[in-house]
Amino acid sequence: MDCFDITVIGGGPTGLFALFYAGMRGAKAKVIDALPEFGGQLYALYPEKYVYDMPGFPAIIAQDLINACVEQAMQWPHAVCLEERVTHLERQSDETFTLTTDKGEHLTKTILISSGIGAIKPRKLPAASAVQFEERGVTYYARNFDRFAGKRVVIVGGGDSAVDYALAIEPRATAVTLVHRSQFRAHAHTVEQLRKSSVDIRQPDFEIKEVHGDGNVEAVTIVHSKTKEESRIPTDEVLCALGFVSDLGEIKAWGIEVEGNGVVIDPYTMETSIPGIYAAGDVINHRGKLKLIACGTSEAAIAVNQAMVRINPANKVQPVHSSNLTLPISAKLGVKP
């Protein structure tokens, strides 16, 4: 079995930028992700939202950002293992590591954990009848707003995702109802836009009591939690944006120091409590941690450059500036070596 220099657990923006740096530094790298596509939270939770805080991009759609990250990372033929979940890792006597997944084993000299918030699972709609309509009208992700065109849609939730979904779907759908049981947690300016839109807002104190249909969703019953008054709303789709649940799951069993819901790292090197294992992005926890894409990518660059020195102590931590290199993409751009 091939032993890789760096194995990246998690192909979100942090892991993808780590792969870019690994390629730039000539490392033999592999990435493993439980999802079927790259992109982490951007792919799973908000592919159609604009991101406004990437350096150099005044506004970029999350999926476009991920596509660019993939193009940047995959200039090199890194090994890619998607739909594969790391469950266990073990340090060998020669200081390499064996990673165990639900599909097999992987050998590596160093590891970068960029597993974000962990395996992402949406918080489910508590109405008992909702389960039987999953994928038949009850959904937890909105990857393509056009699929709501000409439909009646009930959106459940009061955070950024719910309000953003309502605003994005409203021009496409024939009717949108937003049901939420308390105060909105979304940004004030989007809530203001929502109140000016045609979205029928049932909030606060409204919950979905029951989902109805004969095969596919046909209606929901909502109930006012204080007055107990019920009403039935005909609908074709119930889009739930109730947040998501995640925890460090198996990572907690890997023997790495964890505090709260984050891996403890040395912020100068990004190394975890186990030498040779680094962590970056949303998965880490330190006093100044910001859970932002830009911060995760910076941490990934630090981690990979540190790992290069561990792999070969003759390597320098500071990389050569990319502008002084000829990369695989340079040929495409017509840049001569």
Ligand SMILES: Cc1cc2nc3c(=O)[nH]c(=O)nc-3n(C[C@H](O)[C@H](O)[C@H](O)COP(=O)(O)OP(=O)(O)OC[C@H]3O[C@@H](n4cnc5c(N)ncnc54)[C@H](O)[C@@H]3O)c2cc1C
């Ligand atoms: C609605 C929303 C809007 C946001 N907007 C912005 C914004 O505008 N700007 C900004 O900077 N940030 C934003 N963020 C935060 C940003 O998305 C995160 O900071 C970023 O995704 C973290 O990237 P990551 O690669 O560290 O982790 P993630 O994106 O969480 O990716 C981690 C990956 O690891 C994989 N994984 C986890 N466990 C395992 C395992 N055991 N085995 C294999 N694979 C595993 C997961 O499947 C996932 O693909 C937003 C977040 C949300 C929810």
